[in-house]
Amino acid sequence: MTLSVDLSHRFGDFALDVTFEAGSGVTALFGRSGAGKSTIVNAVAGLLRPDRADITLGSTVFNDMRTCLPPHKRRIGYVFQDARLFPHLSVAQNLDYAARFGAKSKTRSHVIELLGLGALLSRRPATLSGGERQRVALGRALLAEPELLLMDEPLAALDGPRKSEILPYLDRLKSETGVPILYVSHAVDEVARLADTMVLLEGGRVARAGPLFDVMADPAAVPLLGVREAGAVMRAHVQAHGDDGLSTLRLAAGTLNLLGVHAPVGSEIRLRVLAQDVLLSLEMPTGLSAQNILPVTIKAIRSGGGHGAAISLDANGDALLARVTARAVTSMGLHEGQSLFAIIKATSVAQNAISGDTTLAFSPGP
Structure with missing residues (x-):
C-alpha cells in the first residue's frame, strides 16, 4: 500500500x-x-x-x-x-x-x-x-x-x-x-x-x-546530513566469526573484517560506513594496519563550499562514500571513472551503525 x-x-x-x-x-x-x-x-x-x-x-x-x-x-x-x-x-x-x-x-x-x-x-x-x-x-x-x-x-x-x-x-x-x-x-x-x-x-x-x-551515498546529500554524519549504508552477509574477535563480512566487492559482530553466520546485515572513515589510495596499499581494502571506481565528485570534497564510489555495485580534502582531489588527480582502492579501519564501524535480522552489536574497539 x-x-x-x-x-x-x-x-x-x-x-x-x-x-x-x-x-x-x-x-x-x-x-x-x-x-x-x-x-x-x-x-x-x-x-x-x-x-x-x-x-x-x-x-x-x-x-x-x-x-x-x-x-x-x-x-x-x-x-x-x-x-x-x-x-x-x-x-x-x-x-x-x-x-x-x-x-x-x-x-x-x-x-x-x-x-x-x-x-x-x-x-x-x-x-x-x-x-x-x-x-x-x-x-x-x-x-x-x-x-x-x-x-x-x-x-x-x-x-x-x-x-x-x-x-x-x-x-x-x-x-x-x-x-x-x-x-x-x-x-x-x-x-x-x-x-x-x-x-x-x-x-x-x-x-x-x-x-x-x-x-x-549521494554526495549532494552531505550538507543536509552533516559532514560528520554522512556515510553510505551497505548490505553484507556474515561469513565467519574469528577467535580474535574479528568477524568476516562478505560484500559484493570483497570482504570486511570488523570487530564485535554478534549476528549469526549466514545472516544479512546492514552497516553504515562514515565518509570520514574511508581512505583512498591510487595503488593497492601494503604494510598497513588496516586490513579492509576494497577496489572501487569513482562515480562522482562534489566539492563543497569549504576545503573538502565528497566522493561517490562504486564498490562492484555497492555504494560507498568518502570525504577528502580538496587538496587531495588535486594532488591525486581524482576524476570520475577512475579506479582506485578504499581503505576502512576495522574499528571505524560503531554499535549504532548496524542492523540485521537479530539483536546485533558492533564494538568500536580500543
Missing part, C-alpha cells in the same frame, strides 16, 4: 511545499528542526488541515479539494515522542483500550510477544523506563489495526542505553507486521538502521528522495 503526499501550507514566513510517496517498509522524513517533518505527519494524520493537499493511502482519499477525512476514520496509528500513555491505567489496560478499536485478526498476545511486553502488563506508566513506555505506545498503536503507522521522533527523548533497548524492537516491527511506517527523525543513525526509503527535507522542500542506500 502506497501513501501519496502532495501538500502545501504556510505558517507566517515559513512555506511548506512537498510531494513524495511512501511505499512498504519504513519511509524516513529527515531534516533539521523546522524543516517541516512534524507538519507533514500531522497533515497525514488529519490533525492539521493544510492550505492545499492531495493525500491518499492506497484507494482511500485523506485529503483533496473536496475531502478532509477526520482523524478517527483514517486507520492510522500515531506514536509520539512522549508516548502519551494513560497514566491511571496499567500497561494491560492501555493495550486493551486500543484493542477495542482494532480488528480481531491481530491478537493481543502476538503484539505483546513482538514487543516484549509480557513482564510489564501489571505496571503503571510512571514505573516504566522511557524505552518501555515507547514499546507500550507501539503496542497500543498496533492493536488499533492501523493501515499506516506514523512515528514522530519516537526515540528523541531517550538516552543512549534506552535507545539501544528499543531499536531491536523497531527492527522486528518493520520486518514482522507489514504495516507501512512514516518515520520522522533528525538522527542519522536511526534512519540508516531502519529506513527503506528516505525523504530529505530542507526549508519546507524535498531536497532528495529515494531508496535509502542511494540517498545516503
